[in-house]
Amino acid sequence: MIDNTARIDPSAKLGANVSVGPWSIIGPDVEVGDGTVIGPHVILKGPTKLGRNNQIYQFASVGEDCQDKKYAGEATRLEIGDNNIIREACTIHRGTAQDRAVTHIGNDNLFMVNVHIAHDVVVGDHCIIANNAAVAGHVKIGDYAVLGGFAGVHQFCHIGAHSMSGVGSVIVKDIPAFVVVSGNTAASHGINVEGLRRRDFSKVAIAALQKAYKIIFRQGLTVADAVANVRSLDYQGPEIDMLVESILNSTRGIVR
Numbered sequence: 067m068i069d070n071t072a073r074i075d076p077s078a079k080l081g082a083n084v085s086v087g088p089w090s091i092i093g094p095d096v097e098v099g100d101g102t103v104i105g106p107h108v109i110l111k112g113p114t115k116l117g118r119n120n121q122i123y124q125f126a127s128v129g130e131d132c133q134d135k136k137y138a139g140e141a142t143r144l145e146i147g148d149n150n151i152i153r154e155a156c157t158i159h160r161g162t163a164q165d166r167a168v169t170h171i172g173n174d175n176l177f178m179v180n181v182h183i184a185h186d187v188v189v190g191d192h193c194i195i196a197n198n199a200a201v202a203g204h205v206k207i208g209d210y211a212v213l214g215g216f217a218g219v220h221q222f223c224h225i226g227a228h229s230m231s232g233v234g235s236v237i238v239k240d241i242p243a244f245v246v247v248s249g250n251t252a253a254s255h256g257i258n259v260e261g262l263r264r265r266d267f268s269k270v271a272i273a274a275l276q277k278a279y280k281i282i283f284r285q286g287l288t289v290a291d292a293v294a295n296v297r298s299l300d301y302q303g304p305e306i307d308m309l310v311e312s313i314l315n316s317t318r319g320i321v322r
Contacts, residue, residue, distance in 0.1 A: 069106075078110075081118070096129065099148065113141060114160070117148035117173070125155045132159040132185030134203060140167065147173035147191070158183040165204055178215070190227065208243060208312075210265065212258075226312040228265070230258045239319045242282075243312040244275050244305070247321050254283050254321050267305065274301035278309055283322055289313060 068074070072086045075094040080086075084098050087106035092098070095112030101119040104110070108122050114129035122128060129144045131137060142161040145168055152158070156177050161168040165186035172191040182200040183189065190209035195201070199217040207213075208227030217235045219225065224240040231237060232248025232255075241247055244262065246255045257275045277299060282292040293310055313320055 078112075087124070093129075111160075114144040114146070116146045117150075119148055120146060120150045120152065122152045123154045123156075126152050127157045128152065130157065130159055132162055132203070134162050134164070134185055136164060137162055137185075142167040142169075142185075144169045144171075146171040149174045151176045153177060153179045153181075155180045156182070159185045161186045162203070172209075184221075196233075210261070211241075212261070214248070223318060224312070224316065227308060228258055228261060230261060237321065239321045240312070240316040241321050242316075243308045245279070245283075245321070252321050254279075270301060271303055271305045274299055274303065275305055275309060278306060282313070289320070 067085045069086060069088040071088045072090045074092045077094040078092045079097040081098060081100035083101050085103045087104060089106055090104055090108040092110045093112050096110045097115045099116050099118040102116055103121045105122060105124045107124045109127045111129040140163040144158060144160045150171060159169060162185045169185055169187050171189045174191050175189055175193045177195050178197040180198045181195050184201055184203040186204045187201055188206045190207060192210045193207055195213045196215040198215055199213045201219045202221035204222045205219050207225040210228045211225045212230040214231050214233040214235060216233055217231050220238040223237055226241050226243035228244045229241045230246045235248050235252045236250040237252045244257050246258050247253060248255055257279050259272055262272050278296045281295045293313060296310060
């Protein structure tokens with residue numbers, strides 16, 4: 067399971083049935099969970115902890131020092147959950163002391179070719195980040211979010227759960243939950259209806275989100291007035307709560 071050309075530091079901890087391909091390097095303070103497959107020419111640098119059944123393809127660099135000029139060698143971390151797929155040439159950096167000192171990746175995510183995840187980013191579960199997308203430091207990405215190929219996300223932005231960005235989107239403000247955006251700079255284009263259908267959201271919930279979208283994004287209201295009107299809709303399920311909270315919790319303003 068471990069190729070004889072791989073270089074694994076004695077302090078690294080590998081779980082059961084871990085596979086390491088030719089010429090890969092696993093440094094000190096790296097922990098790899100059971101069933102994880104590490105392809106050829108991969109570099110894992112610690113402190114980094116990977117969960118179970120992850121797949122890392124060739125030429126990925128996982129757990130490297132961040133690119134923040136304030137970084138001074140502090141002992142920061144990278145934490146990756148279970149069942150993630152990290153494709154060729156992805157780069158995922160550890161955190162900084164200026165934030166929580168940890169970059170965190172959840173479970174069941176797909177990072178396509180040449181994706182960059184910067185320091186202190188938090189990625190939820192079941193996200194898809196397409197080829198060549200770049201996520202700057204301190205960004206938070208909610209569950210089931212999709213970032214299109216070549217998307218660029220400015221630092222400190224929040225990407226809402228179940229949202230979707232089109233190819234080449236330049237994102238400099240927060241994307242509310244469930245919303246589709248695209249463009250340079252990104253603008254809103256409706257609710258991610260197809261994604262919600264695939265995840266078995268009810269027709270009633272989807273219709274209510276579409277009504278809420280029109281109130282928030284198409285009636286020229288202030289955010290406060292729009293939220294008040296959304297709160298008067300007949301349907302007030304958890305989906306509406308999630309949408310409203312993602313707007314009220316925004317610190318950068320929302321894409322509109």
